[in-house]
Amino acid sequence: MTYSARTTFRSLFCGAALLTMGTAASSLPIWPHQQAQAFATCSGRISALTTHQRAVQNPEADGNAALVETFDLMLEAVLPDALPDEDGTQVSVQWRAQGWSEVAGLLAHSFYSFDRGVAERAEAALVQRIADCRNMVL
Secondary structure: OOHHHHHHHHHHHHHHHHHHOHHHHHHOOOOHHHHHHHHHHHHHHHHHHHHHHHHOOOOOHHHHHHHHHHHHHHHHHHHHHHOOOOOHHHHHHHHHHHHHHHHHHHHHHHHHOOOHHHHHHHHHHHHHHHHHHHHHHO
16 A cells, blocks of 8 residues: 555544544544544553453453554554654553553542542542543544
């Protein structure tokens, strides 16, 4: 596949993703760099949640693992346009790690905090961050 064919395919894929998102498309960042960061961050967030769910044998883990693959596919589609002159792979790994760390910290606070208020705020923040990611694609 030539470069222009790949670029056209990526553009069509992202356009189709935006059309299927309905009202969520209004919350999607406009610039490719912002989209790449959002997709990588959400991939990390959902991946951390999936790891936790598998540890506690939650049946939703498989569905979330599929969602991680969707975010990775979307990231792969926009990354060359988002960071054409940089090493996009290294930057996207950092973004994923930030998302992972964010959710892992919230999970730790929600499950292990001795302060009920801290645990409740962490749970609410966790639910909101995961919902933000889900709203991008569902």
